[in-house]
Amino acid sequence: MNGLFTVADFKKKAEEVSKDSLLFTYFKHGAEKEITLKHNENIFRELYILPKCLVDVSNVNMNTKIFGCEAKWPVGISPSANHKQAHNDGEIGTAKAAGNVGSIFILSSFSMTSFEDVAVHAPNTIKWLQMYIYKDRNINRNFINRAEANDFKAIVITVDSPQFGYQTLRFQKEYETGKSLETVDYPNFSPFLENPDDMHASEDYIFSQTSSNASWKDVEDIVKMTTLPVIAKGILRPEDALRAKAAGCKGVIVSNHGGRQLDCTLSPLEVLPSIVESVGNDLVIMMDSGVYSGYDVFKALALGAQYVFMGRAVLWGLIVGGTEGAEKVLTTVKNELERTMCLSGCPDISNITRNCVRWRYATSRL
Template sequence: MGSLSDPTAATALCLADFERIAASVLPNDVWDFIAGGSSAETTLEANRTALDRVFLVSRVLRDVSRCTTDAALLGRPARMPVAVAPVAYQRLVHPEGELAAARAAKAAGVPFIASALSSVPVEEITATGAAVWFQLYWLRETGRSLELLRRAEDAGCEAIVLTVDVPWMGRRLRDVRNRFALPGHVRAANISTGATAHQRAAHASAVAVHTSEAFSPSVTWSTLEDLRKHTRLPLVLKGVLAPEDALRAADFGVDAVVVSNHGGRQLDGAVPSIDALPAVARAVAGSCEVFLDSGIRSGTDVLKALALGACGVLVGRPVLWGLAAAGEAGAGRVLELLADELRDALGLSGCEGVAAAGQLRTTGVPGGQPGVAAPRAQTEL
């Protein structure tokens, strides 16, 4: 794991190339922890199948000579409509972990979402100078949750991302079979794990045992209401699939929702995120921003999400692939490839920028209105 001078990383031309490199250099149990989903991994596979089923109706005779990927996320400028998704324990794949990934995000001009289970303290992550959002899991002890919130605010985080689809960790069979536990040099730097997450147990994932002990299974709308009162930062709700939940979240004053099935790692059999996106976007009708998470693997995937009503996307596993392959340089190259691919897709579809992408027509979205990207789709480009 070094720089892009390494022959394999230097020749990577797409995100799938970095996936193959990461799979070849990481220990099998660490690879399974990153790549795996829950139960039969039906939703994990369906996320990709659903994205591949979406097709774009490109437009022609448009001036795309100044095509740009510039965007605004939560009211702040970004060089593309992408944020690095919160992923736990990044020192599993590289010694610098979240520090290297955050620096790569800074160089790419996109936000970095620090996980509550990051292997580097949030204060050190914000010290990189990246635009950092803090992802919060609500803990069994409310006081500890609010303490984490204060730490994130004091450290200079720019938004709070409350993940709401993990009352406990989904049953991830790869981790159970591997009896997966954190190695001694990796810990949850923001939440004390004690010894639980490091102790192998028969027929169990130590990480899952720890999260079951730490996370509250009683997160409700009143929790969200309480959190909204405790912070003035933009508030993002991650893990929404039902339009009714998205609309209610907007009524509670959230600034954005993330349409996500947790990358296929929670409820197996949950709807693919891209299939849920149009109805969620229609439901909130611009009252809050909408992001898509789960399965994004190319700039064209980003364009599909924009066409179906998203303001932006979250990208998780591919950044870890780059980190595993070549540290900060690898993570940076993954984000650079995404930007290059998105600009290419925008121009070839007849869009001069991100805003125009919301007016593209699509086909192949079950339950939606093919060719209508809500809520901006009443007029066609």
């Protein structure tokens, strides 16, 4: 991994390692024409930093407390499926990497490693569990019980997926190669599968279980199932943040699913200020989608995010170097954030406020 200094370097190397395989296509691409995927990244270039001069930055403090847990910096790993497709270290590798750098790790319910195995191998990592609202609520209850038993600290409900987005380039690649993305049994779903050894039947069942008629009442019901804080992920509208609060959620993740669901949406970075304004201090406001550098993290924090998550960036590191690669990506972004804080005159996370940034075209943003 010598010579890899930015997330962009890791992405280029990951593509070389994958040799344009369907695996890389699956991780890299977004929905439909990928307008949202590109916009998520490009919008950060429209927000500029306004530094303060002659501030003592000899001691930079990035420590962040969230839901009672102490994180060493305000960046974690978003939930994503199929980490073992990227590297044999899989979700255990990314969870360990998060713990080594002091990040929060959100485990996807579509993990290729069981909750229990992740908990055993990454005991010092702050772990949250992501899940959908399933037609069979016994799945939700089972996942929550196992999360509580294995020291997970929060439950993240993805609320932007009444069905799964159409990844045009992924399916085009499948058509060209004449094969589908290799699937394996998802151990977290094995108690609910009639035939866990049938890989395609397993995948079909999992996707069929996502509820397309879920409501905020269902979120209320899930909140009642657990003593852990519940977080709604996939919020883009202030009124939905308020609905999450009314349903009993303790936080929201402002997100458009990394551009993998509905194409042509606004970026989380654009809508973040209006959501922060609508809920004030009543919810923990977090963000993901389009975050690839410490500069991006700084800008998200300046617009009101209290914690920021990355998805694809960490997967590029996992593809290139397993646990070590994922950790190096996180460390790279952490160093970038520290350097940005120094050069902008912000020695503490609390110093990163709205007056630290300006939109390039002030009248064009929400």
